Every structure is written in C-alpha cells, then in structure tokens.
Amino acid sequence: MKLTPSYLDGAYLALNAQPGLRAFVDAPRCEVNRADKITTLHDRMSDLLGMGPYDLSRRLFTGTWRFGLDIQGPDEAIARTLKHLAGADPHSPILLFRGHLSLLINTDLDGVALESLDTEKTPPLISVAHHSLDDDWLTGYRAVHDAVLDWMLRNASPTPPAGPPRPLIGGFGLLRREGDEHGNVDEVLRLWRALGLETDPIWPFSGGPLDSAGLTSDSPRFIFPYSGDYQAHRTANDDGTDTHLPFPIGLSATAALLRGLGKRFGRETEAESLIARETETLRQAIETTAVERLAGRGVAVLADPTRAIGLCAAMRDLGLTVPLVLSLGAIEADEAENAFGDATVLINPSFSDAVAQLKTAAATGELDWVVGASWLRDPAREAGLAYVECGYPAYTEHFIGPMPYMGYAGLLRLAERLANSQSGLLDPNGNA
Secondary structure (H helix, E strand, O other): OOOOOHHHHHHHHHHOOOOOOOOOOOEOOOOHHHHHHHHHHHHHOOOOHHHHHHHHEEEOOOOOOOOOOOEEEEEEEEHHHHHHHHHHHHOOOEEEEOOOOHHHHOOHHHHHHHHHHHOOOOOOOOEEEOOOOOOOOHHHHHHHHHHHHHHHOOOOOOOOOOOOOOOOOEOOOOOOOHHHHHHHHHHHHHHHHHHHOOOOOOOHHHOOOOOOOEEEEEOOOOOOOOOOOHHHOOOOOOOOEEEOOOOOOOOOHHHHHHHHHHHOOOHHHHHHEEEEEHHHHHHHHHHHHHHHHHOOOOEEEOOOOOHHHHHHHHHHHHOOOOEEEEEEEOOHHHHHHHHHHEEEEEEOOEEEHHHHHHHHHOOOOOOEEEEEOOHHHHHHHHOOEEEOOOOOOOOOOOOOOOOOOHHHHHHHHHHHHHHOOOOOOOOOOOOO
C-alpha cells in the first residue's frame, strides 16, 4: 500500500476548501468512505457529507448504486440525483466527478447530465477531468482547481469595473478548513497588505465563498503551485498578466514571494524594506530557540513534493539537517537533487518502505523529529521521535486558532512547535 493518497482524495480536498460548491460523483463505493474520513478525521469543519438533513447541508452527492448497474448502466440514477440538485438550487454550480468504476465502465457522465437537465434552467455544470486510475491526489486537486478557475475566467466581466480590477490568485489554497491552513492564507494576505497593496485578491480555495466580483479579463493573475492545466495553458499563452509565485515556506521563498509582488506592482523598494524588517524581527524571536534547541539536529520530512521542498528549506533556516525525505507525489530528479541535497529521498513510498527507512535513520541517531503528514506518527513514536504535523493528511492535531507554517509567522510557529515537542512541555508526540 502506497502512502500517496488517491485522485478522489485530492478532488474532495479542493471541494472541501471551496464552500458553496456542490459535486456529484459517479460510481460511488469506497470513494464516499474516503470523503467521510476527510469529514470526521482530517477536517472537523468539513461539510462534504453534511451536518444536518441530507438535502439541506450536504455538498457531495452520488447516484444510488444498486446491484446490476455496472452492467445495465447508471444513467437513470445519475439523472435522478442531478435533477434533485438542480431543483434544490438552480444557481450554485455542480461539479461532475468520475469515480474509478465510472472510468472502468466508461459512463458518459457529461452526456447524461446535459440530457437529463433543462438547459435553460440548469445550474452551471463543471466537468472535472479524470483520465487514469493512476492519477494521484495532486492530479485530483489540480483538476478541480483548474475546472473552477477556467469557469470563473470564462464568466468574468468583459468590461472594466469603475476602479482597478481585483487580482486573482490561483494555485494553493486550503487543504482543510482549520487554523493551520487558514493561518497560511492569513499570513500571505498579511504580507500582501503590508506591502501596501490596498485591493485584496480574489482567492478561490482559500476557505471563503466563491467570489468573482471585480474579476475581469484584465485582472492581474498570480499563480502559485497546485495549479495544473490552467497554469500550463496560461504559460503557453502568456499575455503578460500572469505572475508565477513560489510556495512561501521558509525565508528564501517568502522573500521571493514579496519580490514577485513588488515587481508586479512597482513596489520593489517597499518589498526589500519589508523583507529586511520581517527577517530581523523573526531572527530576534527565534534566536535562542534555534541555537540552543534546534541547531544541528535532524528532521525527516513527509509531504507532497512542493511542501517537502519548502519544509526542507524551512528546517535549514532553523539550523536543522534533513537526512530523509518521503515525497507523497512524483518529483523531477533534478528538482529533488537541488532541493534535497544529500538526503535519502523516497518517492511515492509504500508504508512498509517508509517505516523501514524511518526506523533505520532513527537508529543511527540522525533524526529527532518527523515533520509533515500524519501517516507515520505511530512508527515515529515507536522509534522515539517527536512529530510535528503540517500539510495533508494531518488528523491527530486540530487547530482552532491560526497555526501557519508559511511565511515569517509560519517559520516562527514551526520553531516553536519543534522546540516544545522536545522541551518537556509536550510528550514526544506533541501532546500536552
């Protein structure tokens, strides 16, 4: 069994991050069980499967699956559910997902949807791409992201607003609607405003309602990682409106973020002043902690490729070493070499391989912590290692208040959590 989550896990994460969207998934079986895991374990604020009556608060729907539909075809069950959704809310978009069984029996989900609904009264239908059983969770997240942003851009106002158009941020958003991920969004917005940018951006998948007010074809676009075909399309057809930004984990990436924004808005001087001020404030805050409790000690990083690269950089900013990286997704060889140096890197590892590598590194005294997804929390505990959760999945720690791991505030919180887990204030698993 590989640690890397599946396509529909990522698709559900994106759906969860964007309240107000509804989705229909064809051929439901274990896919719905995984959505229930996101609802009950991974994200306590999730409403994918509803918090009340079925037809009032639920946002993820499936056709009623009965014996024989694999052979006879599920068209009637699909049509019946979609008509219910259209009647309940004729304006809210409906995302169409193909489950694994749907791929195997080759259901024409889009065709059934168009035939079963009144085209003059139907809600917007947004088809989410799913091409292969090998697609992983990053593909699923990107597919939902790209489909929704493409729909937003196609429906943007063709005429300029009275004031300047609002910028659009694409790419990373929330992986769960809790304080750690909200803290990441809040930190980016804090830096955005500290740079003197008065107009807040439109930022889908950042936890708020889908808001396209002020979006026009001339809106400046900022693209973070976690966009897929949308990013490739915009790069191939670059009209000068896109600015690609790095994932702001660690000092270098956060500074690059501010410099990118400063260059785009003609505030380069302000960006350099902000970087210097924030860096000095952070240095003073963590100087004793980083030198006395963290420097020279070892961390294993378990995360998707983009977060893994950022977390490795952040650990080194704190004076730590990273001898082991476990990547929950494919990564280019040259990118891994540049980001991870001499670390042992496992890509899409199985659970047994990851545990074996972790225990080997712990036995040699190379490691003190595991940072990242929660998959290896129990083996880490058995090996005498402390654990700091961030990224996906993270389901043994839940946060009400902000607990970012991005930007300057995020690096401060990471230093604090690492130090606390080794200080006696918390046990080796990070619990009080």
